[in-house]
Amino acid sequence: MAPTTDGARNALNSYLGRVNYTFKGRYNLTATLRADGSSRFAPGHQWGYFPSVGVSWNVNEEAFLQDNKVIDDLKLRASLGTVGNQEIGDYLFLDTYNTVNYSFNNSIVKGYVKGNRPNSNLAWETTESYNVGLDFGLLKHRLGGSIDAYYKNTNNLLLNVPTERTSGYASILKNAGSVINKGLELELRGDIISRKHLSWTLSGNIARNINEVAKAEEVYSGATVLRKGVPFGAFYGLVFDGIVQDAAEAAAAPVPTRNKETGTSVLPGDVRYVDQPDANGVKDNQIDLDHDRVVLGSPHPDFIYGFSTSLRYRDLTLFAAFQGSQGNELYNALRRTLETPDPRYNGVASLNDRWTPENHSNTVPKAVIKAVTDLDSRYIEDASFLKLKTLSLTYVLPFRIEKAPTTRFRVFATASNLLTFTKYKGYDPEVASGTDNGVYPTSRTFTFGVNISY
Known part of the structure; x- marks a missing residue:
């Protein structure tokens, strides 16, 4: 094999200016201007300018709250600003070439092929964000929390957009639209019991985010679609309608x-899909990907939440933390692969319930020599979950070393990712990408130890 070499270089040149101002300890202002120049973008588009400003008001410092016996802390916040994203590969705005092997005159020779379709208009992706919030502490700090509302508009999305095959490329990196995120976040924490030998604290948070593509050219990519008016990364496919x-x-x-192209017909045991009506409500009694695929679900949850509690009795402390997500879907790509019979690997147990003349299954089609499947609603699953993320028990040993009286011995046992409650059929519903391509589940770990402090 002929030797190869490779190399890349990128540069980011940044300037940052910031002004902080506080008046009477109650009114605060922070203003920032950042300028970034990135070599990853085309000439003429390399520089991005990102201003931001934030203000806050410490209401509890005002005279009308000085003697208040309920409110200990109260702060109002507001901010607006812009940030940029340049996390793409190097040289993507240029023509680049890759080396390939060719057979010529019974010998292997090196040749060159274009590796990237250039885009001389490639520029920064920017996100404008607006936030208002409230922080509070009540009843001698026994109860506290925060409330935030936000609106974010991401423009010039950096996306690989499929392009015509006749160009010689599968896709081109473009600034391809804008996405809006808006929502609310709430956090509460409280000391339920606070005594010398007994304490109990609770804290929780919940967040609701609404995601929507505001502007985009329609792009189909694998199992997802980029389309105005639907969530970013929405799943797209046929609707499963049982087994013939x-x-x-x-x-x-x-x-x-x-x-129809191969001259074959639908047979008993085949999958049946929903024939979607056209704009006039007419069905054509055929299934084609251009007209019968629909949005099947969103990877974005209706809300996410978490809560934790700590209970202490004398020197023994029990801590538990939970995390949850509700209302999002996940593409179970591994299940789709394993439920498609293939002699190269073992199938899954659900294939035992496949359709046969004796077993009229309405969920798993018959086995065929060469299966061709389209993504359909069977594999877009509810990925809501609740996880016991951490469970920990700690005990401080009741003895001291006479010559080092401040030394403390603490023994502990901790379990991580102990329990998961979900209807999702794959390994792990906590998948950030929205597509489970056979990722391994989060490890369940048990830790035991001794901590010595002095």
Whole structure:
């Protein structure tokens, strides 16, 4: 094999200016201007300018709250600003070339092929954000929390957009639209019991985010679609309508266009999909990807939440933390692969319930020599979950070393990712990408130890 070499260089040149001002310990102002120049963008688009300003008011410092016996802390906050994103590869705005091996005159020779479709207009992705918030502490700090409302508009999204195959490329990196995120966040914490030998604290948070593509050219990418008016990364595919059971159902079932191209018909045991009506409400009794795919779900939850508690009795402390997500979907790509019979690997147990002339399953189709599947609603699953993330028990040993009286011995046992409550059929519903491509589940760990402090 011929030797190869590779190398890359990028530069980020930044300037930052900041002004802080406080008046009477009650009114605060922070103003920032940042300028960033990145070599990853095309000439003429390399510099981005990102201003921000934040103000706050310590209301509890005002005279009308000085003697208040309920409110200990009260702060109002507001901010607005812009940040930039340049996390892409190097040289993507240029023509680049890759080396490939060719067979020529019975010998392997090196050749060159274009590796990237250039984009001379590639520029910064920017996010404008607006936030208002309230922080508070009540009843001698026994109860506290914060409330935040925000609005974020991300413009010039950096996305790989599929392009026509005749160009010689599969995709091109472009600034391809804008996405809006808006929502509310609430956090509460409290000391329920606070005594010398007994204490109990609780804290919790919940957040609701609404995500929507505000502007974009329509882009289909794998299992997702980029489309104005739907969430970013929304899943896109056919709607599963059961399994064809007999000849009568086969004759009435919509025929996939690929079947018509090969001259085959729908048979008992095949998957049946929903034939979507056109703009006039008319169905054509055939299934094609251009007209019958619909939005199947969103990877964005309706809300996320978490809560924790700590209970102490004398020298023994029990701590537990939970984390949850509600209302999001996940594409179970591994399940789709394993439920498609293939002699190269083992299938899953659900294939035992596949359709046969004796077993009229309505969930798993018949086994065929060469299966062709389209993404459908079976594999877009509810990924809501509640996890016991941490459970810890700690005990401070009741003895002291005479010559080092401040030394403390603490023994502890901690379990992480101990329990997961979910209807999701894959390994782990806590997948950030929205697509489970066979990722391993989060490890369950148990830790035991002794901590010595002095």
